[in-house]
Amino acid sequence: MEHLHSLHETAKLEKSNGQLSHLFFPFFKIYQDGRVERFMHTDHVPPSDDPPTGVRSKDVIISPETGVSARLFIPKLPNPNCKFPLLIYIHGGGFSIQSAFSTGYDHYVKSLVAEANVIALSVDYRLAPEHPIPACYDDSWAAVQWAASHANGDGPETWLNNHADFSRVFFAGDSAGGNITNTLAARVGSSGLPGVKVVGVVLVHPYFGGTGDDQMWLYMCPNHGGLEDPRLNPGAEDLARLGCERVLMFVAEKDHLRPVAWNYYEKLKKSEWKGTVEIVENHGEEHVFHLMNPKCENAAGLMKKIVSFLNQE
Structure with missing residues:
Protein backbone atom coordinates (compact mmCIF):
# COMPACT_ATOMS: atom_id res chain seq x y z
CA MET A 1 0.00 0.00 0.00
CA MET A 40 16.41 27.96 -29.05
CA HIS A 41 19.75 26.39 -28.22
CA THR A 42 22.77 28.69 -28.10
CA ASP A 43 26.08 27.16 -29.09
CA HIS A 44 29.40 28.35 -27.70
CA VAL A 45 32.64 28.59 -29.67
CA PRO A 46 36.08 29.19 -28.13
CA PRO A 47 38.12 32.34 -28.77
CA SER A 48 40.54 32.01 -31.66
CA ASP A 49 42.97 33.66 -34.05
CA ASP A 50 41.73 34.40 -37.56
CA PRO A 51 44.76 34.34 -39.92
CA PRO A 52 42.91 35.73 -43.00
CA THR A 53 42.07 38.99 -41.17
CA GLY A 54 44.67 38.97 -38.39
CA VAL A 55 41.94 39.37 -35.75
CA ARG A 56 42.66 37.64 -32.44
CA SER A 57 40.31 37.04 -29.52
CA LYS A 58 40.44 35.96 -25.90
CA ASP A 59 37.93 35.62 -23.08
CA VAL A 60 38.21 37.82 -19.99
CA ILE A 61 36.56 37.78 -16.57
CA ILE A 62 34.67 40.96 -15.75
CA SER A 63 33.49 39.98 -12.29
CA PRO A 64 34.63 36.85 -10.40
CA GLU A 65 31.75 37.42 -7.95
CA THR A 66 28.99 37.20 -10.56
CA GLY A 67 30.85 35.14 -13.15
CA VAL A 68 30.25 37.77 -15.83
CA SER A 69 32.76 37.58 -18.66
CA ALA A 70 33.34 38.97 -22.15
CA ARG A 71 35.15 38.21 -25.38
CA LEU A 72 37.89 40.66 -26.31
CA PHE A 73 38.89 41.11 -29.97
CA ILE A 74 41.91 42.91 -31.35
CA PRO A 75 42.70 43.63 -35.03
CA LYS A 76 46.03 43.04 -36.73
CA LEU A 77 48.72 45.26 -35.22
CA PRO A 78 50.60 47.30 -37.84
CA ASN A 79 53.11 48.30 -35.14
CA PRO A 80 53.63 47.65 -31.39
CA ASN A 81 52.39 51.10 -30.35
CA CYS A 82 49.22 51.46 -32.44
CA LYS A 83 45.96 52.54 -30.82
CA PHE A 84 42.43 51.66 -31.91
CA PRO A 85 38.93 52.90 -31.01
CA LEU A 86 37.18 50.70 -28.44
CA LEU A 87 33.77 49.21 -29.24
CA ILE A 88 31.73 47.71 -26.39
CA TYR A 89 29.13 45.38 -27.92
CA ILE A 90 25.95 44.13 -26.22
CA HIS A 91 24.28 41.11 -27.82
CA GLY A 92 20.53 40.70 -28.29
CA GLY A 93 18.17 37.83 -27.54
CA GLY A 94 15.22 39.12 -25.52
CA PHE A 95 17.42 39.45 -22.40
CA SER A 96 17.08 35.66 -22.08
CA ILE A 97 18.91 33.86 -24.90
CA GLN A 98 22.12 34.11 -26.95
CA SER A 99 25.67 34.80 -25.82
CA ALA A 100 28.78 36.76 -26.70
CA PHE A 101 30.35 33.33 -27.23
CA SER A 102 27.81 32.02 -29.76
CA THR A 103 28.92 31.34 -33.33
CA GLY A 104 26.76 34.17 -34.71
CA TYR A 105 27.95 36.91 -32.37
CA ASP A 106 31.55 35.73 -32.38
CA HIS A 107 31.57 35.92 -36.17
CA TYR A 108 29.72 39.24 -36.36
CA VAL A 109 31.85 41.13 -33.84
CA LYS A 110 35.01 39.64 -35.36
CA SER A 111 33.88 40.98 -38.74
CA LEU A 112 33.27 44.43 -37.25
CA VAL A 113 36.75 44.41 -35.74
CA ALA A 114 38.35 43.42 -39.05
CA GLU A 115 36.39 45.93 -41.14
CA ALA A 116 36.50 48.91 -38.77
CA ASN A 117 39.95 48.32 -37.25
CA VAL A 118 38.70 48.61 -33.67
CA ILE A 119 39.20 46.71 -30.45
CA ALA A 120 35.90 45.18 -29.29
CA LEU A 121 34.66 43.92 -25.95
CA SER A 122 31.59 41.70 -26.46
CA VAL A 123 29.77 41.36 -23.12
CA ASP A 124 28.30 38.06 -21.92
CA TYR A 125 25.79 39.31 -19.35
CA ARG A 126 23.70 37.00 -17.16
CA LEU A 127 20.39 35.97 -18.72
CA ALA A 128 16.84 36.26 -17.41
CA PRO A 129 14.70 34.72 -16.03
CA GLU A 130 17.24 32.82 -13.88
CA HIS A 131 18.97 36.15 -13.29
CA PRO A 132 16.14 38.69 -13.20
CA ILE A 133 16.49 42.17 -14.67
CA PRO A 134 18.39 44.39 -13.80
CA ALA A 135 21.21 41.78 -13.88
CA CYS A 136 21.78 42.32 -17.62
CA TYR A 137 22.00 46.10 -17.16
CA ASP A 138 24.26 45.84 -14.11
CA ASP A 139 26.56 43.31 -15.79
CA SER A 140 26.91 45.46 -18.90
CA TRP A 141 27.69 48.53 -16.82
CA ALA A 142 30.25 46.49 -14.86
CA ALA A 143 31.89 45.60 -18.19
CA VAL A 144 32.00 49.28 -19.19
CA GLN A 145 33.62 50.15 -15.85
CA TRP A 146 36.07 47.26 -16.20
CA ALA A 147 37.08 48.52 -19.63
CA ALA A 148 37.39 52.08 -18.28
CA SER A 149 39.77 50.85 -15.56
CA HIS A 150 42.38 50.55 -18.34
CA ALA A 151 42.20 54.23 -19.34
CA ASN A 152 45.42 55.06 -17.48
CA GLY A 153 47.22 52.06 -18.94
CA ASP A 154 47.37 50.10 -15.69
CA GLY A 155 44.38 47.74 -15.94
CA PRO A 156 44.49 43.93 -15.81
CA GLU A 157 44.35 43.39 -19.61
CA THR A 158 47.39 44.28 -21.72
CA TRP A 159 45.49 44.55 -25.02
CA LEU A 160 43.41 47.39 -23.58
CA ASN A 161 46.32 49.01 -21.73
CA ASN A 162 48.51 49.11 -24.82
CA HIS A 163 46.13 49.47 -27.76
CA ALA A 164 42.75 50.98 -26.77
CA ASP A 165 42.15 54.67 -27.41
CA PHE A 166 39.83 55.75 -24.61
CA SER A 167 39.13 59.08 -26.29
CA ARG A 168 37.28 57.10 -28.99
CA VAL A 169 34.87 54.71 -27.28
CA PHE A 170 31.65 53.42 -28.81
CA PHE A 171 28.72 51.36 -27.52
CA ALA A 172 26.66 49.14 -29.84
CA GLY A 173 23.92 46.55 -29.49
CA ASP A 174 21.07 44.89 -31.34
CA SER A 175 17.49 44.16 -30.23
CA ALA A 176 17.53 43.76 -26.42
CA GLY A 177 21.21 44.67 -26.60
CA GLY A 178 20.18 47.98 -28.16
CA ASN A 179 17.95 48.62 -25.17
CA ILE A 180 20.80 47.87 -22.77
CA THR A 181 23.15 50.05 -24.84
CA ASN A 182 20.81 53.02 -24.42
CA THR A 183 20.88 52.63 -20.62
CA LEU A 184 24.69 52.53 -20.69
CA ALA A 185 24.84 55.80 -22.61
CA ALA A 186 22.32 57.37 -20.24
CA ARG A 187 24.34 56.18 -17.25
CA VAL A 188 27.53 57.69 -18.67
CA GLY A 189 25.65 60.95 -19.13
CA SER A 190 24.35 61.01 -15.56
CA SER A 191 27.24 59.39 -13.65
CA GLY A 192 30.25 60.07 -15.86
CA LEU A 193 33.06 57.72 -16.81
CA PRO A 194 36.45 59.23 -15.82
CA GLY A 195 39.17 58.96 -18.42
CA VAL A 196 36.78 57.86 -21.14
CA LYS A 197 35.05 59.71 -23.97
CA VAL A 198 32.05 57.90 -25.43
CA VAL A 199 31.85 59.27 -28.95
CA GLY A 200 28.95 57.32 -30.40
CA VAL A 201 26.25 54.70 -29.93
CA VAL A 202 24.89 52.23 -32.50
CA LEU A 203 21.38 50.80 -32.01
CA VAL A 204 20.39 48.01 -34.41
CA HIS A 205 16.67 47.10 -34.35
CA PRO A 206 16.42 48.14 -30.67
CA TYR A 207 13.59 47.20 -28.32
CA PHE A 208 11.93 50.07 -26.44
CA GLY A 209 8.60 48.69 -25.26
CA GLY A 210 5.23 49.18 -26.87
CA THR A 211 5.01 45.63 -28.26
CA GLY A 212 3.78 42.19 -27.23
CA ASP A 213 7.24 41.59 -25.74
CA ASP A 214 6.46 43.98 -22.89
CA GLN A 215 4.79 41.37 -20.68
CA MET A 216 7.88 39.20 -20.85
CA TRP A 217 10.11 42.15 -19.88
CA LEU A 218 7.80 42.97 -16.95
CA TYR A 219 7.89 39.31 -15.86
CA MET A 220 11.70 39.20 -16.02
CA CYS A 221 11.96 42.45 -14.05
CA PRO A 222 10.17 41.90 -10.70
CA ASN A 223 10.89 45.44 -9.48
CA HIS A 224 9.87 47.61 -12.39
CA GLY A 225 8.22 50.95 -12.95
CA GLY A 226 5.51 49.52 -15.19
CA LEU A 227 5.24 50.25 -18.88
CA GLU A 228 6.72 53.71 -18.31
CA ASP A 229 9.90 52.34 -16.74
CA PRO A 230 12.69 54.42 -18.34
CA ARG A 231 14.67 51.27 -19.16
CA LEU A 232 11.71 49.97 -21.12
CA ASN A 233 10.40 53.26 -22.45
CA PRO A 234 12.90 56.12 -22.00
CA GLY A 235 11.36 59.56 -21.82
CA ALA A 236 12.64 62.88 -23.12
CA GLU A 237 14.44 63.69 -19.86
CA ASP A 238 16.23 60.33 -19.91
CA LEU A 239 17.24 60.77 -23.55
CA ALA A 240 18.55 64.27 -22.90
CA ARG A 241 21.17 62.71 -20.60
CA LEU A 242 22.77 60.44 -23.20
CA GLY A 243 26.51 60.65 -22.66
CA CYS A 244 27.63 60.55 -26.29
CA GLU A 245 27.93 62.86 -29.29
CA ARG A 246 26.39 60.72 -32.04
CA VAL A 247 23.77 57.99 -32.39
CA LEU A 248 23.29 55.72 -35.41
CA MET A 249 20.09 53.66 -35.58
CA PHE A 250 18.87 50.90 -37.88
CA VAL A 251 15.31 49.67 -38.42
CA ALA A 252 13.94 46.96 -40.70
CA GLU A 253 10.67 47.37 -42.61
CA LYS A 254 9.20 44.01 -41.57
CA ASP A 255 10.43 44.12 -37.97
CA HIS A 256 7.75 44.26 -35.25
CA LEU A 257 10.10 46.59 -33.32
CA ARG A 258 10.22 49.12 -36.17
CA PRO A 259 7.49 51.48 -34.83
CA VAL A 260 8.96 51.77 -31.32
CA ALA A 261 12.45 52.35 -32.74
CA TRP A 262 11.14 55.17 -34.91
CA ASN A 263 9.34 56.56 -31.86
CA TYR A 264 12.62 56.53 -29.92
CA TYR A 265 14.31 58.36 -32.81
CA GLU A 266 11.65 61.08 -32.86
CA LYS A 267 11.76 61.50 -29.07
CA LEU A 268 15.55 61.75 -29.13
CA LYS A 269 15.46 64.43 -31.83
CA LYS A 270 12.92 66.46 -29.86
CA SER A 271 14.72 66.08 -26.53
CA GLU A 272 17.31 68.52 -25.20
CA TRP A 273 20.15 66.13 -26.03
CA LYS A 274 22.85 68.08 -27.90
CA GLY A 275 24.12 65.28 -30.16
CA THR A 276 23.23 64.15 -33.66
CA VAL A 277 21.15 61.11 -34.57
CA GLU A 278 20.72 59.29 -37.89
CA ILE A 279 18.35 56.45 -38.71
CA VAL A 280 18.59 53.98 -41.60
CA GLU A 281 15.70 51.74 -42.68
CA ASN A 282 16.26 48.54 -44.64
CA HIS A 283 13.23 47.80 -46.80
CA GLY A 284 11.92 44.27 -47.13
CA GLU A 285 13.97 43.00 -44.19
CA GLU A 286 13.07 41.26 -40.91
CA HIS A 287 14.35 41.67 -37.36
CA VAL A 288 18.16 41.20 -37.06
CA PHE A 289 18.38 40.07 -40.70
CA HIS A 290 22.07 41.04 -40.68
CA LEU A 291 22.78 38.25 -38.20
CA MET A 292 20.56 35.69 -39.92
CA ASN A 293 21.96 36.38 -43.38
CA PRO A 294 25.24 38.31 -42.94
CA LYS A 295 26.27 37.90 -46.58
CA CYS A 296 23.18 39.55 -48.10
CA GLU A 297 23.44 42.95 -49.79
CA ASN A 298 21.58 44.86 -47.08
CA ALA A 299 23.68 43.25 -44.33
CA ALA A 300 26.83 44.33 -46.16
CA GLY A 301 25.44 47.86 -46.41
CA LEU A 302 24.57 47.89 -42.72
CA MET A 303 28.11 46.77 -41.84
CA LYS A 304 29.62 49.42 -44.12
CA LYS A 305 27.51 52.14 -42.46
CA ILE A 306 28.59 51.08 -38.96
CA VAL A 307 32.25 50.96 -40.03
CA SER A 308 31.98 54.48 -41.44
CA PHE A 309 30.34 55.65 -38.19
CA LEU A 310 33.12 54.14 -36.07
CA ASN A 311 35.87 55.60 -38.27
CA GLN A 312 34.38 59.09 -38.64
CA GLU A 313 36.67 61.75 -37.21
Missing part, protein backbone atom coordinates in the same frame (compact mmCIF):
# COMPACT_ATOMS: atom_id res chain seq x y z
CA GLU A 2 2.88 2.36 0.85
CA HIS A 3 4.44 1.54 -2.52
CA LEU A 4 1.20 2.41 -4.34
CA HIS A 5 0.96 5.69 -2.43
CA SER A 6 4.54 6.53 -3.46
CA LEU A 7 3.75 5.79 -7.11
CA HIS A 8 0.65 7.97 -6.89
CA GLU A 9 2.63 10.89 -5.43
CA THR A 10 5.33 10.48 -8.09
CA ALA A 11 2.70 10.53 -10.84
CA LYS A 12 1.17 13.69 -9.36
CA LEU A 13 4.60 15.32 -9.21
CA GLU A 14 5.38 14.38 -12.82
CA LYS A 15 2.05 15.79 -13.94
CA SER A 16 2.70 19.00 -12.00
CA ASN A 17 6.20 19.23 -13.43
CA GLY A 18 4.77 19.04 -16.91
CA GLN A 19 2.37 21.94 -16.41
CA LEU A 20 3.39 25.33 -17.68
CA SER A 21 3.47 28.37 -15.47
CA HIS A 22 4.50 30.93 -18.12
CA LEU A 23 5.06 30.80 -21.86
CA PHE A 24 6.98 33.46 -23.78
CA PHE A 25 7.47 32.18 -27.31
CA PRO A 26 9.98 32.11 -29.00
CA PHE A 27 12.21 32.71 -25.99
CA PHE A 28 11.43 30.46 -23.03
CA LYS A 29 8.78 28.68 -20.99
CA ILE A 30 8.61 28.08 -17.25
CA TYR A 31 7.06 25.03 -15.59
CA GLN A 32 5.26 25.07 -12.28
CA ASP A 33 8.21 23.39 -10.61
CA GLY A 34 10.39 26.36 -11.63
CA ARG A 35 12.22 24.72 -14.52
CA VAL A 36 13.15 27.04 -17.40
CA GLU A 37 13.22 25.67 -20.94
CA ARG A 38 14.42 27.74 -23.89
CA PHE A 39 13.04 27.28 -27.38
